[in-house]
Amino acid sequence: xxxxxxxxxxxxxxxxxxxxxxxxxxxxxxxxxxxxxxxxxxxxxxxxxxxxxxxxxxxxxxxxxxxxxxxxxxxxxxxxxxxxxxxxxxxxxxxxxxxxxxxxxxxxxxxxxxxxxxxxxxxxxxxxxxxxxxxxxxxxxxxxxxxxxxxxxxxxxxxxxxxxxxxxxxxxxxxxxxxxxxxxxxxxxxxxxxxxxxxxxxxxxxxxxxxxxxxxxxxxxxxxxxxxxxxxxxxxxxxxxxxxxxxxxxxxxxxxxxxxxxxxxxxxxxxxxxxxxxxxxxxxxxxxxxxxxxxxxxxxx
Amino acid sequence: xxxxxxxxxxxxxxxxxxxxxxxxxxxxxxxxxxxxxxxxxxxxxxxxxxxxxxxxxxxxxxxxxxxxxxxxxxxxxxxxxxxxxxxxxxxxxxxxxxxxxxxxxxxxxxxxxxxxxxxxxxxxxxxxxxxxxxxxxxxxxxxxxxxxxxxxxxxxxxxxxxxxxxxxxxxxxxxxxxxxxxxxxxxxxxxxxxxxxxxxxxxxxxxxxxxxxxxxxxxxxxxxxxxxxxxxxxxxxxxxxxxxxxxxxxxxxxxxxxxxxxxxxxxxxxxxxxxxxxxx
Numbered sequence: 001x002x003x004x005x006x007x008x009x010x011x012x013x014x015x016x017x018x019x020x021x022x023x024x025x026x027x028x029x030x031x032x033x034x035x036x037x038x039x040x041x042x043x044x045x046x047x048x049x050x051x052x053x054x055x056x057x058x059x060x061x062x063x064x065x066x067x068x069x070x071x072x073x074x075x076x077x078x079x080x081x082x083x084x085x086x087x088x089x090x091x092x093x094x095x096x097x098x099x100x101x102x103x104x105x106x107x108x109x110x111x112x113x114x115x116x117x118x119x120x121x122x123x124x125x126x127x128x129x130x131x132x133x134x135x136x137x138x139x140x141x142x143x144x145x146x147x148x149x150x151x152x153x154x155x156x157x158x159x160x161x162x163x164x165x166x167x168x169x170x171x172x173x174x175x176x177x178x179x180x181x182x183x184x185x186x187x188x189x190x191x192x193x194x195x196x197x198x199x200x201x202x203x204x205x206x207x208x209x210x211x212x213x214x215x216x217x218x219x220x221x222x223x224x225x226x227x228x229x230x231x232x233x234x235x236x237x238x239x240x241x242x243x244x245x246x247x248x249x250x251x252x253x254x255x256x257x258x259x260x261x262x263x264x265x266x267x268x269x270x271x272x273x274x275x276x277x278x279x280x281x282x283x284x285x286x287x288x289x290x291x292x293x294x295x296x297x298x299x300x301x
Numbered sequence: 302x303x304x305x306x307x308x309x310x311x312x313x314x315x316x317x318x319x320x321x322x323x324x325x326x327x328x329x330x331x332x333x334x335x336x337x338x339x340x341x342x343x344x345x346x347x348x349x350x351x352x353x354x355x356x357x358x359x360x361x362x363x364x365x366x367x368x369x370x371x372x373x374x375x376x377x378x379x380x381x382x383x384x385x386x387x388x389x390x391x392x393x394x395x396x397x398x399x400x401x402x403x404x405x406x407x408x409x410x411x412x413x414x415x416x417x418x419x420x421x422x423x424x425x426x427x428x429x430x431x432x433x434x435x436x437x438x439x440x441x442x443x444x445x446x447x448x449x450x451x452x453x454x455x456x457x458x459x460x461x462x463x464x465x466x467x468x469x470x471x472x473x474x475x476x477x478x479x480x481x482x483x484x485x486x487x488x489x490x491x492x493x494x495x496x497x498x499x500x501x502x503x504x505x506x507x508x509x510x511x512x513x514x515x516x517x518x519x520x521x522x523x524x525x526x527x528x529x530x531x532x533x534x535x536x537x538x539x540x541x542x543x544x545x546x547x548x549x550x551x552x553x554x555x556x557x558x559x560x561x562x563x564x565x566x567x568x569x570x571x572x573x574x575x576x577x578x579x580x581x
Contacts, residue, residue: 091408
């Protein structure tokens with residue numbers, strides 16, 4: 001079983017002073033899968049990743065990456081891993097190419113430069129431009145390329161699509177799928193539910209430093225949270241809407257203007273709403289924090 | 302390790318050139334003046350004797366002002382007494398920023414995720430720091446040696462090189478202390494500030510210690526007290542040199558231990574608690 005796991009974490013704890021970032025994290029990622037690590041900001045995603053890469057040391061618990069202890073065999077783990085940090089900072093005085101050649105030199109020149117150029121073309125990235133002249137999105141492209149250019153066995157990506165425009169987000173997600181198709185395991189963190197749903201085989205949900213659930217991406221859709229603001233032509237009774245399963249009243253300005261929260265499938269709500277004199281309807285997907293509050297409430301885990 | 306060495310040295314090239322040329326320019330401005338002073342020694346002596354001893358103390362030995370009129374004395378008083386302070390600023394910036402700068406800018410996190418051990422990274426960068434320090438001294442020496450050829454001083458380039466060896470020892474100890482403090486303190490700027498104060502205090506206390514015996518006990522703890530300057534033209538003080546080298550190397554060793562055992566910071570992290578070793 002252990003050799004089928006790309007990542008294995010048991011009871012990991014990590015504190016920054018009085019702040020307990022990880023509070024006994026247990027995590028298993030199978031080889032060859034795309035594992036989405038989902039959680040709101042401050043949940044412990046980045047701390048987990050940095051412990052797995054031995055850039056920070058956990059206070060307790062154990063971790064195995066590709067069967068190796070990252071504390072004892074950090075160099076071997078890093079040789080087989082590609083990493084994209086959540087907050088990418090590159091050397092402003094280098095060009096994109098210079099930066100990538102430096103990272104490649106650190107890996108003993110394992111990457112094929114033809115592949116690097118191909119990736120740069122896919123991302124529409126000019127490697128000759130100095131890093132300091134690149135936009136945040138273009139810097140992120142350099143970051144994604146350095147993570148995948150040596151065809152790692154394990155990709156650890158912290159918010160990989162951060163800063164990319166929607167088109168380039170799709171390119172990045174396609175690269176993730178391609179890496180998996182090539183046999184790699186992908187562990188990526190995100191706080192964007194739709195992104196995780198789109199590519200992950202399994203999703204781990206972390207909150208307050210503890211893994212609260214491991215689920216199939218499809219099941220996330222079933223509990224997707226929507227917020228609907230409805231304006232009616234005339235005062236109405238909301239009984240018919242609130243009797244629909246998963247619908248909750250958030251606020252009511254007067255009898256003609258309400259905000260509702262709908263968990264799961266929207267269809268029953270839309271059908272019930274058809275019976276009302278609707279003047280205007282606006283829907284939005286709330287933040288992951290709101291989804292978490294709806295799913296897990298305010299209880300301390 | 303070679304990649305780290307090359308990368309670090311490449312990034313330091315501006316600093317090396319800037320401070321090296323700075324030291325060279327100081328020498329190139331001072332050395333030609335010896336001919337003028339040598340022609341009118343009586344006037345020079347009268348001027349020196351009019352200076353208060355507290356002022357002369359900053360230029361070296363105050364017991365014998367006549368020594369200032371010799372080539373060795375002239376170089377000591379007007380050039381070598383100041384060079385450790387000038388080159389010391391390079392040492393503070395280069396030493397404190399060797400790892401902490403990349404760390405505070407969030408770059409070290411990604412570098413450390415590559416297949417390089419902390420020790421290899423540390424050693425590669427420290428070797429680059431040592432090479433950079435030597436390069437600063439070399440550029441400084443080269444500029445002075447060129448001007449020396451056309452001066453009336455009877456000092457060869459080889460002899461002059463000997464006088465730069467104690468300068469290198471001073472650079473090394475300040476760079477090593479700045480590196481150690483940057484590993485212990487939560488921010489590079491604190492390390493820079495503390496070693497900067499130490500550099501200034503070392504120069505002032507060691508200079509005034511020659512006049513006030515009460516200060517000499519404190520001054521003896523300062524690196525500048527073990528600086529030979531132009532006295533090295535007539536032979537190196539190996540005891541002082543090896544002592545400074547040993548203390549510098551001890552600082553580097555402690556910095557390595559700290560770096561190997563602590564969390565790598567990213568942007569916005571860092572607190573005074575980092576001093577305490579992990580309980581694990």
